[in-house]
Amino acid sequence: MCSAIHQPAADTTADACPGMPHRRVLVAVDGSDQALSAVKLVAGMARAMPLDVTLLHACPSADEWASTLPILSPSPEAFLSRARVIGQELLHRYRRLFPRTCHVEEILTAGSPSTHIVRAAEAWHADLIVLGVHGWDPSFGERLGNTAAFVARRAPCPVMTVHSRQPAAKSSRGHSAWPALRPEVE
Amino acid sequence: MKNHPDQARKDYAAPGLSTRQPPERPDRTRPQPGTEDAGITKWPAVRRILVAVDGSEPSTWALDSAAALAARLEAQLAVIHVSEHPDPWDRSIPSDVSAEVLARLARRVPAPLVTMLLASEGEAASRIVDAAREWPADLVVIGGHARGRLTHLAPLGSVAEYVIRHSPCPVTTIMRPPAGQVRGAASERAAWPATWAGSGG
Numbered sequence: 441m442c443s444a445i446h447q448p449a450a451d452t453t454a455d456a457c458p459g460m461p462h463r464r465v466l467v468a469v470d471g472s473d474q475a476l477s478a479v480k481l482v483a484g485m486a487r488a489m490p491l492d493v494t495l496l497h498a499c500p501s502a503d504e505w506a507s508t509l510p511i512l513s514p515s516p517e518a519f520l521s522r523a524r525v526i527g528q529e530l531l532h533r534y535r536r537l538f539p540r541t542c543h544v545e546e547i548l549t550a551g552s553p554s555t556h557i558v559r560a561a562e563a564w565h566a567d568l569i570v571l572g573v574h575g576w577d578p579s580f581g582e583r584l585g586n587t588a589a590f591v592a593r594r595a596p597c598p599v600m601t602v603h604s605r606q607p608a609a610k611s612s613r614g615h616s617a618w619p620a621l622r623p624e625v626e
Numbered sequence: 627m628k629n630h631p632d633q634a635r636k637d638y639a640a641p642g643l644s645t646r647q648p649p650e651r652p653d654r655t656r657p658q659p660g661t662e663d664a665g666i667t668k669w670p671a672v673r674r675i676l677v678a679v680d681g682s683e684p685s686t687w688a689l690d691s692a693a694a695l696a697a698r699l700e701a702q703l704a705v706i707h708v709s710e711h712p713d714p715w716d717r718s719i720p721s722d723v724s725a726e727v728l729a730r731l732a733r734r735v736p737a738p739l740v741t742m743l744l745a746s747e748g749e750a751a752s753r754i755v756d757a758a759r760e761w762p763a764d765l766v767v768i769g770g771h772a773r774g775r776l777t778h779l780a781p782l783g784s785v786a787e788y789v790i791r792h793s794p795c796p797v798t799t800i801m802r803p804p805a806g807q808v809r810g811a812a813s814e815r816a817a818w819p820a821t822w823a824g825s826g827g
Contacts, residue, residue: 477796478796484671595802600799603793
């Protein structure tokens with residue numbers, strides 16, 4: 441139960457604010473519905489304010505292939521090459537959602553997404569990290585995902601977490617870029 | 627088998643099938659080839675920002691960050707403070723605690739920016755989510771700070787994690803001071819009624 445105790449006239453023409461607006465935004469994407477929602481949100485912000493945007497996608501590494509993915513592809517080289525192609529296509533597709541006036545960079549890497557996101561944010565001096573949230577733990581049920589929790593704890597800047605409230609989001613937990621590989625290996 | 631989004635869009639465009647696909651369903655996220663922005667008429671806009679505050683330093687950073695973003699996006703800014711009951715058996719908390727905290731914090735940001743100050747009592751996390759749902763907010767900004775022995779379960783703090791998981795809109799978690807702001811400089815915590823300072827993060 442909330443009570444509004446003060447409601448002045450809405451006039452948002454303020455100049456002096458103690459905080460810095462977000463100018464350099466790092467968006468971590470993985471092909472999930474949540475990532476798409478995050479990109480759409482930042483693209484909408486880029487239409488209202490000048491932003492420098494970096495899109496980051498982390499492909500699975502050879503170590504991850506060895507531990508979890510041999511069942512999908514017998515050859516690590518073929519799998520990783522395919523993952524890179526899909527990651528590049530993903531970044532290109534998301535990049536086209538931004539207005540032409542927005543400067544957008546792409547980072548395609550391999551390995552742990554959370555580590556790369558934090559390192560990229562530090563190296564690029566990001567003002568804001570935006571990423572989708574799709575965590576689930578068998579012990580605790582739905583909770584903050586490992587990547588989002590790690591990034592929010594270690595990030596050098598504020599972290600914006602975006603849910604996708606679409607029903608399809610419930611089926612896209614985990615590394616959602618991987619299902620895109622399946623049609624070729626099935 | 628579930629239809630592919632592209633297929634759904636084709637179905638929607640086909641005559642006679644429009645009643646099966648409501649108008650709000652077509653996917654506007656993919657631009658037409660070669661036209662980029664053309665055809666995309668609706669983007670998620672941040673018009674209403676809800677910032678949750680308590681007496682903590684991260685919540686002050688959250689307020690500063692939200693105010694700067696609201697000024698840049700010309701968005702409405704609402705500030706909410708939730709007074710939690712420190713003793714579940716003692717409900718005699720003065721109702722003006724939230725008002726005092728909010729009034730003190732509201733002075734940090736230019737007055738025209740703040741659209742609404744919300745004072746609430748009860749469980750902070752659910753109150754913040756309820757307020758975000760009822761306003762409705764396009765973005766929630768909250769300070770994150772884990773306390774106690776369960777920080778490995780809720781590294782951002784239990785309130786921030788609850789809000790992230792249940793908020794109907796995106797949530798920005800602030801755990802560091804904004805660029806150019808030194809840790810500790812923004813804190814006025816000692817001057818606040820720490821006993822009743824609710825949770826904003």
